[in-house]
Amino acid sequence: MGWSWPANPALWPLARELVKATETRQAAKSPLPHERETVAEIRHKTEASNGDNVDRTSAYLTFFRKHPEVHWALLAHLVSRNAGWSMTDLRGELLPRLLPANVQQDYFSFLERGNWLIFHDAYPQLLLYEESVKRQTTLFHLLPELHVSVFMQAVWNHFWKTGDSKLLTVGLIMNEQHYLETHMMSDETYQTTVVKTLPFALQEVLRLNLILFPYRAEGQEDGALRLAGAPVFHFASLAERIELGKRLYSLLFTSLRLREGAIQWASDKPHTGSRKDFWPHLFHDLRETAPGKAHQKKLGGCQLLPGANRLYSPALRHVWKQVRHEAPKAADWYPATKGVMRQLLLSREQPASFCAEEAYCQALEKIERAVLAKGKLFGS
Incomplete structure (x- = not known):
């Protein structure tokens, strides 16, 4: 097994589910004909909803509306919106002035592949849960047919019995x-073209990576959105990415005001990939500045300077074509992993309220200063 018996008694039921799931897999029988049909239908629905970032993001929210007990679906929707914004930034107003076309393509491929992979693994789990609810019986014994880790088979079985949304999310x-x-992340191609590159390192040094949760605060007028969120540090570290996910979940589900405001905004504003979706006073999905013209300073204190045009932030489908992905080879990460049970425990400390507006404004101004500095040096 990839873990020692957990010291926390609260996790003993899950530990027992892990033992049972492992034993079940070792003695697994071939699925029955009607079960094979269920698996085939889930695969078909997953592929149909995994065309691009816009499709995936929408599918997560649709599922959450039907099954709000699965908190992860809302978190995945909001994080997937951020992935889309990062993709369109690569074709927007500022980053193309800093990054060569081949680097833009490498970064997009990195973001797109990660977004696709997570949906490819997670969405079949959501659909199998939905089918279990519909039939009022567990179908999680079919997770191996979908190449889902034995770890999640145990977690879903535990959730079915306990309704523990927090443990399921983590x-x-x-x-x-x-x-x-x-x-x-262990693929040498991505390590060479993205993770070990100077631009990737600079984003972390300058704290340009922020996960944003736009939300409509009670009593605010249309357009007056607030931004909550958290900075991304050391994305190349597995442990750091897990901790980031736990912080974001805790932030989103600790504050009822934030969660309800985010759900309201997300429901009212379909995802396009343009940052105009949340801040139309700064961004527009149509280019308002002539292409090829030297960049003039536009930002001051998160407002446009007098007479300045809005920053170009295109809709995703206007700047990136759909990518055909090859499914990865089946491999279960769990058996070789140690200490995984300890990672399930959320910090008992409540997260500090993180107002992301100032941090995001500072990040935008840092990028603009870099563009202006490059323009002075190279005349572009």
Whole structure:
């Protein structure tokens, strides 16, 4: 087994589920014909909803509306919106002035592959849960047919019996990051073209990576959105990515005002990939500045300077074509992993309220200063 018996008695039921799931897999029988049909239908639905970031992001929210007890689906929706914004930033107003076309493509491929992989693994789990609810019986014994880790088979069985939304969410956070680590982050191609590159390192040094949760605060007028969120540090570290996911979950589900405001905004504003979706006073999905013209300073204190045009932030489908992905080889990360049970425990400390507006404004101004500095040096 990849863990020692947990010291916390609260996790003993899950530990027993892990033992049972492992034994069940070792003695697994071939699925019955009607079960094979269920698996085939889930695969078909997953592929149909995994076309691009816009499709995935929408699918997560649709599922959450039907099954709000699965907290992870809302978290995944909001984080997936951020992935889309990062993709379109690569074709927006500022970053193309700093990054060559080949680097833009490498970064997009990195973001797109990660977004695709997580959906490829997680969405079948959500659909199998939905089918279990519909039939009023567990179907999690079919998870091996979908190449889902034995760890998640135990977590879903535990959730079915206990309704523990928190443990399910943390389990999914851990599973998806281990899955990403196995199938992408350890890939030498991505290590060479993205993770070990100077631009990737600079983003961490300058704290330009922020996960944003736009939300409509009670009593605010349309357009007056607030931003909550958290900075991304050391994305190359598996442990750090898991901790980030846990912090974001705790932030989102500790504050009822934030959660309800985020759900309201997300429901009212379909995801396009443009940052205009949350801050139309700064961003526009149509280019308002002539292409090729030297960049002029536009930002001051998170407002446009007098006479300045809005920053170009295109819709994703206007700047990136759909990518065809090859499914990864089946591999269960869990058996070789140690200490995984300890990672399930959320910090008992409540997260400090993180108002991301100032941090995001500072990040934008840092990027703009870098663009202006490059323009003075190279005349672009």
